[in-house]
Amino acid sequence: MILEKSRRVLDLEERLTAFMEEHIYPNEARYYRESEDLGPWAVQPILDELKPKAREAGLWNLFLPQSEHGVGLTNLEYAPLCEIMGRSHLAPEVFNCSAPDTGNMEVLARYGTKEQQDAWLKPLLAGEIRSSFAMTEPAVASSDATNIESLIRSDNDDYVINGHKWYTTNATDPRCKIIIFMGKTDPDNPDRHRQQSMVLVPKDTPGVEVVRSLPIFGFYGVPDRASEVVFRNVRVPKANILLGEGRGFEIAQGRLGPGRIHHCMRLIGLAERTLEKMCLRVKERVAFGKPVSEQSVTRERIAEARIMIEQSRLLTLKAAHMMDTVGNKEARGEIAMIKIAVPNMACQVIDWAIQAFGGGGTSNDFGLAAAYATARLLRLADGPDEVHRDQLARFELKKHDRSSRGVGDWQPAVSNRALGISPAR
Template sequence: MATNSLIDLKSLSPKFQDLYAKAKDFVENDCIPAEKVFAAQMGQNENRWKIIPPVLEELKTKARSLGLWNLFLGRDYGTFGAGLTNVEYGLIAELTVTTYIYIFYNVGRSSLAPEAMNCSAPDTGNMEVFAKYGTKAQQERWLKPLLNGKIRSAFAMTEPAVASSDATNIETNIRREGNEYVINGRKWWISGAGDPRCAVYLVMGKSDPDNSNRHKQQSLVIVPADTLGIDVVRPMQVFGFDDAPEGHCEIVFKDVRVPVENIILGEGRGFEVIQGRLGPGRIHHCMRCIGKAERALELMLARVTDPSKRTFGKSLSEHGTIVADIANSRIEIDQSRFLVLSAARKIDQVGAKGAKKEISMAKIAVPNMLLTVVDRAMQAHGAAGISQDTPLAGFFVRARTLRYADGPDEVHRNQLGNNELRRAAEIVERMKMQKAKSDALVAKL
C-alpha cells in the first residue's frame, strides 16, 4: 500500500493504529491463504447457493477475537461499533480490500476479508439504519444478530419498471390495513437476497403516493425473509456472473403482510432514511475501490518485471507505454485517495448531509479511476488479464457496477454541477464590481 506516503497514520488514534496493524496482518496472513480453500469448499454446482464454506466462519471467529469486528460503525453509533472516525475506517476499508480477491467459477465469485470482519454490504448500511433509526425492539430482533454475524440482510429499493436512479419513481405499494402493512411490488438487483442466511429485507415503497411532497411519499419497512408472499424469482447476472451464494436477485412481493411496528422511523420518512444510509456507505465503496486499484497496480508491476515476459527483445517494463501507464496509475490512485479522505474528514466534521459535494466528487471519480487502472493492468497481462487466473476481471466488473450503485454517475454529476451553478450569481456580481473598480482606475490615468 501507498497510504503511508499520503497520511501519517501515527497522527491518528492509538486505537486505530492497533486495529490497522491487526487488520493488515489478518488480511495478509489469514484471508489471502484462505481464498483457495473457500473456492474448494464452495464448489461449482447448484449447491453453491446453499453452502457457506466453513473456512469463512473460521475467519469470522478469528477476526472477532482480534477486535476486527463491526469497524464500520463509527463514533455516532455509541456502543454498537468500534468508534472509529470515517477517515480511520476508510483507511482500514482500503486495506481489507487491497487483497479483495474475486475467485471466479463458471458463474460465481467470492470475497473474504470484508465479510470475515462483518463489514460487508448490504449488511453495513442496514445495520446503520437499525442503529440510527430503529426502535429498541427492532434493534433487539434484527440489529443484534446482524452485529453478531448470525444472519444477513438485503435492501430492496431498485425496481425494473422505473428509472430507479430517481428513488421517488419507485412504485412498490405499501398500504396500511388495520395493524398491518400490505406490500405489493417487484424489485430487482437486491444484493444478498440469494444468501441462505438472509433473514430480513428493508423494503422501500410508496405509502402516500398522492402527497404533494415527492420526498414524503415513501416509507421503509422491515420484512422478514420468510414472510408469506415473497418470491425470489432469479439471480441477476453481472457480466455473466450470478454472484452465488449472495446473488443480486429479482423479487416479487405479493400481498406481503407485516405488522405496523415494522415501519422504520415513521410513514413518509423512507427517503430521509435512505439518504442517511447512503452517504458514508458511498465513501466505504470508494475506499474499497482504491484498495482494488492498489492491488491491480501491484499485479501489473509483478507482471511487467517478470523476466519471462519479453516482447520485441525487451522486458515489458522497458517499454515506454508501460512505464507511462504505471506512472499515470500512481497519480490517479493517489488523487482519488486524497479526494476520498477529504470527503471522509468532511463527514466527520459536519455529517454526510454537509459533505454532499465531496461525496459526489468521490463517487464519480473513484470507480472510473479503478476502471482505468484495472484496464491498464489487464492489458499488461495480455489474455491472462481477462481470465480466471487473476482477480483483475472481477475488479473491472465491480468497478463498472459501482458506476450505478448508490446513485449513477449522472445523478451525482448533475447534483454537483447544479451546486456549482448556484455560485454563479455571486461570481457575476463580484466580477462586475471588479470591472467597475478597474474602469475607475483606468479613467484616472
C-alpha cells in the same frame, strides 16, 4: 491537510494487515472456487472458518462510527482500514463489514426502535444473520428513487406490500433473514419525497419470493449476491416501519452517504492491489526482446495509475473528514465527487492491468475480471455517474452568482454595439 493517524488506528492497521496476510490472501483461490462450485444460494465454508478468527482478533464491526454498537471509529479513522479490507473480495464479510449489511446496520442503529434493534441489529452485529436492501426496481429508472412503484398499503394494524425488486443484494443467501423494503405509503402526496417509506420484512414472510440470482458480468455471488425478488400481498405489522410513514427517502439519503464512501474506500484498496499485481507481472513478462516493464506505454500507465489512486484517496479522506466534522449533508458535494471519481479510476487501473496481463487477465485466475466487475458495477450502484455529476454541477452553480465576491461584473472587451451587431429579437 493530511491528519496523523492515531495510535489506535495504526495498531488496527497492523493487526488487520497481518490477518490479511495470514488468512485472507492464502484463501482467495478457495473462496472463488467455492463461490463457483456452490453457487449464490449457498454459504462458502471458508467464511464460516474465518469469521470466528476475525472476531477473536478484535477485527469486527469496525465500520460503525460513534456508536455504542461498534468500535466507535470516525469515518476518517475507518478509511485506511476499509481500504485494506477492500483489497480482497473475501475480506469485508469476514470482518462483518460488507454491504449491504453495513448500511442496514447503520439504518437500524440510527432509526430503529429498541424492539427492532433487539430483533435484527443484534444478530447482524453478531454475524449470526445477513440482510437485504430492496430499493431498485426493473420497471422504472431507479436512479430517480421517487420513481419507485412498489406499494405499502395500510390495513388495520398491518401493512400489505406489493412490489417487484431486483439487485436486492444478499436475498439468495440462506443466512438472509431480514429485508429493508422501500415502497410508497402515500403515492398521491404532492411532495414526491414524502411518498416513500421503509419497512422491515422478514424474508420468510408469506408472499416473499426470491426469483433468481442475477449475475454481475457473469459472476454469481461475487462480488455480491444480486437477486430478483417479488413481493405479493406480503403482510407485516405496522410496528415494522422505520422512523414513520413518509420518511423513506430521508432514510435512504442517510443510508447511502456512508455506503457510498465505504464503497470508495474499498475500491481504492482494490485498485492499489491491482497496481501491485500489474507491476509484478510486467517485470516477469518479456515481449519483443525486453521486459514489458521497460515498454514506455507500460511505464506511462503505471505512473498515471499511481497519480489517479493518490488523487482518489486524498479526495476520499477529505470527504470522510467533512462527514465527521460538518455532517453528511454538508459533505454531499464531496461524497458525489468520490462516487464519480473513484469507480472511474478503478475501472481504468484494472483495465490497464488486464491489458498488461494479456489474455490471462480476462480470466479470473488473477482476480482481475471480478475486480473489474466490482468497479464497473459501482459506477451504477448507489446512484449512477450522471446523477452525481448533475447534483455536483447544481451545487457548484448555486455557489456562483452575480453576488459572488471576487467574480466581478464581467463585460465583453468589445461590445456588440461597437461591432455594429444588433441585439437579437
